[in-house]
Every structure is written in structure tokens, then in C-alpha cells.
Amino acid sequence: MIYLDYQATTPLAPEAREAMLRWLGGPDSDTFGNPHSPHRMGRMAAAAVETARERVGALLPEGGKLIFTSGATEALNMVLQGTPGDVITFATEHAAVLDCAKVVEAQGRRFTVLPVTPDGRADLDALQAAITPQTGLVAVMAINNEIGVRNPLAPVVAIAQAVGARVLVDAVQAYGKVPVEVAADYIAISAHKVHGPKGIGALWIGPDASPPLPLLWGGGQEASLRSGTLSPALCAGFGAAAQVAQEGFSEQLFHVEHLWNIAREAFADWELNGSAVDRWRGNLNIRKEGLDVARLMSDCRNVMFSAGSACASGSGRPSHVLRALGLSDRQAKSSIRLGFGRYTTAQDVESAAAMINTAAKEQGL
Template identity: 75%
Template sequence: MIYLDYQATTPLAPEAREAMLRWLGGPDSDTFGNPHSPHRMGRMAAAAVEAAREQVAALFPPGGRVIFTSGGTEALNLALRGTTGDVLTFATEHAAVLDCARAVEAQARGFTVLPVLGDGRADCAALESAITPQTGVIAAMAVNNEIGVIHPLDAVAAAARQAGALLLVDAVQAAGKLAPPEGADLIAISAHKLHGPKGIGALWVRDGVSLAPLILGGGQEGGLRSGTLSPALCAGFGAAARIAGERREEDRAHLERLWNRARDAFAGWELNGSAVHRWHGNLNLRKQGLDVARLMSDCRTVMLAAGSACASGSGRPSHVLKAIGLADAEAKSSIRLGFGRYTTMADLEAAATAIITAAREQGI
């Protein structure tokens, strides 16, 4: 099988797997301790967690702390629901942000979804017009998970500073790939999107920013996220973060070669979203009249997406593609190809041949 769904999840890095194995801890080992216990085994596990925290912290700007969570969704929920003031965000954000609207409004706070431009980037004029003295948080993605578009975060950060609001950045698709966003107050990431394990993520909190916890109990993670941490997941996350930092330029150069080859292979297909302000590991394309369900059935050995992984199977057009102005038929004739570190050129070329052949068999 050929895996081209890197936006949904990424293969576990061998270094991350190796780091996790020690802390899985069988009955004959001394590595299964609870990291919140005061005895020697607990302190060993706690040391592993803190070492991983330092490795993950290297993905973020200086001047903040890392709170481990179960993933990007929990991190975004904690940031949105644990702050104060009205929320402004954009129509192409992940459901983990947009679906917080009801919970935020239940706190007697406003939640406003702003439009994006036709290329998928934030409409900064609309943002500036929507800011009020009650605005407390502005939430924006670094890289869109469906179309790979990079928001103008410098401009969004400037608007947040001028308003005295916090900037929350969803960096799930960007962490370990792009430089950490400057001017952010809160940054959410997920391990499994950068070759780490599933089930763990992090929220970076700038020094001086206060949050109310979502999960109550033992007071772990500085009182912000109660519950026993998994040393194995933390260790895997830390190793993946370290490797991402070490390989960032190498990975980027590999992606550029894959991107250029893919663009040549799919000449004549329409690109969804900006061709300039974009992460090149995400290729979201459409072909008029394409039956995507049939295409995916005919290309069973190619793992691709018909939209975002979170919305696949719903039967609804992608809210991201609708937000950039595509008609239902255009959105439903779109596919997303995601590639990365472990994608070979041979795999990409074989997948492109299979997809193009299947589309031609539909008369497309």
C-alpha cells in the first residue's frame, strides 16, 4: 500500500518507537512506575516525562511552559474554554476550534467565525473590523489541515496585540516543520502529526497567561490537566520532536522534490487554496466531474483523503472548501494527497499513475 494521508496521521518514527519501548514496562522491569509517585520508580518515570517535556519545548518559542494533553483537540479546548473574553476565529479552522462555540457561549462569551479570502488565508480586514473591547482570544491555524494554506500569522498577531487579546495558534500541522509562530500566547500541537505516538499532544502557554482547567482530579500538569501521564507516550513525543528539529531542513528539501513532481504529474487538475502561501506536504486538488468515492474504490492501494480525515464519510462537502468559495460539486470532486518524510518518489509516482488512470476511466 502507498500512504498519502500525512495530514490525518504520520508513520511513527523509529526513534520514537525505540524511546517508548523502555517505558512500557513489564512486571520484571523497573520502568512501569507512576510518574506522580514519590518513590524511586516514580521519580524515574517523572524524569523521563520531564526530559520529554524539554524536547517538546524546543518546538516552541522561549518564555513559556508545555502542558501535556491527550492531543491537539484537548489542547485547543483547554485554550479556548480556559480563557476569558470573546473569541474570534476563521471559517476554515479545525472542528476542534469551531465546535467549541457552544461551550464558549455557555460561559456568556461571544464566539464569532470570520471569513477567509478565496485563497484560504485569513481575511485580516474582517478580523480588524470584528475586534471589540470584549475580544479576549483570536484563534488561527498555522497550516490548514485540509488545503495546506499558511495563514498570515504576523498580521493576526499584530491585531491581537493591538486589541490586548490572546493569540491561540493551532500548529498541529506545522509543528516540527515550520518555525514556531512568533507573537502567539497559546500553541496547540499533536504528537502523531510529527511522527510521534497517537494519544498525546501539548499546549504551550506563554509565561503570564492564566488558564482554568478542563479536567479536575489530582492536579497534575500544574493543576491544568489532571490525570496520570504516560511516560511511554511522553518519551515517544519527545523523541519525535527532537528528530523533527534535527531533520527539519532535510525533510523540507525532500518535500519540495515530491511537491514539484506531484504538480507535474497532476498538470490540468485545479489546486484548492493558495499556490504560494502553502505547506508543500499537502496537495488538495479537484477535477470537474470526478467521482471521488469511485476513485478511492478503484485505487484501494493508495491511502488518500476525500476531505479532512475528521470529516470523511459524513457525506457533507468540506467546510474548508466551501469557505473558499467552491460549489458543492467542486468540493465533492476534490481529493487530498499528503506526503512527508517516509514517502518515496517511487511511491508518489505509482500513486499518481493509479489516480490519473482511474480518473481517465471515468472519462475525466
């Protein structure tokens, strides 16, 4: 099988797996301790957690505080639900942001969803027109999970700061791939999108940002903001994945660029969704008018790719991201997403493209 769904999840790095194994801890080991216990085994586990915290934080802006969470969804919810003031976000954001509208509005706060430009980037003019002194938070993606487009984060931050609003960046698709150096107040990340384990993410809180109210109560193990016993194994896996990403940063950029060029040539007669310039090139979202994507996926069952985000798969609804670009339902439903990265080979991309193109031609396209 050929795996081209890197936006949904990434293969676990061998280094991350090795780091995790030590802290899974059987009954005959000394590595199963609770990292919040005061005895020696607890202190050993706590040291592993703190080493991981340093490694994960090394790919984020200096200063601030890193809080481990169950994933980016929890991190985003923590800030959206626990930060005062009205919220502004954009139509192409992940459901983990957009679906918080009901909770935010139930608190008596406004939740405004702004349009994006035709190439999929945050509409800065719309933000400038919508923001008010009552705005407490602006939530924006660094890189879109469906179309790979990079948002203009620095201007978003400048507009927000001009009225005293905080900025929450969903950096799930950016972390470990491109520099995350924006002067945001909060940054949410997830381990399994950077070759770490599923079930763990983190919230970075800037040095000048007020901590949000907790979502979970019952111990406050993570800086009094998040309750629950941390998993040293998951933390260690995340830390190892972050370290590998940091050490191979330039190499991965070069590799992904090479794969992008191969893919673009192979799919030259397909339409690209989203900006061709301002994007992460490990994400290729393309369409062919009239394409039956369900049939295509059945005919290419040995190629793992997507018709949208994994979170919305099977819903039958056209992608809200593609609709936000101005595509019709028909065009949105004729689109596929190919994602590639560290462990993808040129042969993988070439073989997958040949199979997909052949299957599309069999549909008369």
C-alpha cells in the first residue's frame, strides 16, 4: 500500500516508538511510576516528562509555557472556551474551532466567522472591518489541513493586537514542518501530525498571555490548568518526534519540495485548490470536474488518500473549506487530497499518480 494521507496522521517515527517503549513499564520494571508521585519512580517519570516538554517546546517561540493535553482539539477548546471576550475566526478553520461557536455563544459572547480570499487565505480586510474593542480572541490556522494554504499570521496578529485581542494559532499542520515563530498568545499542536503518538498534544501559552480557564478539574497536574495523570510514554514519544523533526528540518523541506514537483507534473491537468504559492507543499488538493471520488477511491484502494479531512470523512457533505473558496458543491465533491512527507518516496508518488490518473480516465475524464 502507498500512504498519501499525511494530513490525517503520520507514521510513528522509530525514534518515538523507542522512546515510548521504555516508559510503558511492566511489573518488573521501574518505569511505570506516576509522574506526579514524590517517590523515586515518580521523579524518574517526571524527569522524562520534563525532558519531553523541553524538546517539544524547542520548536516553538522562546519563553512561554507548554502544557501537555490530549491533543490539539483539547488545547483549542481550552482557549476558546476559557478566554474572555468575543471570538473571531475564519470559514476554513478546523471543526475543533468552528464547533466551539455554540459553547462560546452560550456564554454570552459573540462568535464571528469571517470569509477567506479565493486562494484560501484569511481575509485581512474582513478581519479589520469586523474586529472591535470587545474582541477578546482571534483564532487562525497556520496551515490549513485540507488545502495546505498558509495564512498571513503576522498581519492577523498586528490587527488583533491593535485592539488588545489575543491570538490563538492552530499550528497542527505547521509544527515540525515550517518555523512557528509568530508572536501569538496561544499555539495548539498535536503529536501524531509530526510522527509522534496519537492521544497527546500541547498548548503553548505566551509569556504575556493570561492562562485560560481550565476545561478539566481534579488535581491541576499541568500548571493548575489541566487535571489528569500524564502519560510519560506519550510525552516521551512526542519529545522524540519533535527532536527528530528539529534535527531533520532542512532535509524534510527539500524532500517535500521534490515530491511536490513530481506530483504537480503528474497531475498537471488537474485543478489545484488553494494558493499555489502560499502553502505547505506536502499537501496537494486537486480536482477534476465530474470526478466520482467514491469510485476513484474504490478503484485505487491500495493508495491511501483523502476526499477531505479525516474528521469529516463519511459525512457525505461537501468540504466546508472548499466551499469557503467559492467552489460549488459539485466541484468540492470532485476534489481529492494527497499528503506526503518524511517517509514518502518519489516512487510512491509516481506510482500513486499513475493509478489515480488511470482510474480517472476510466471515468472518461
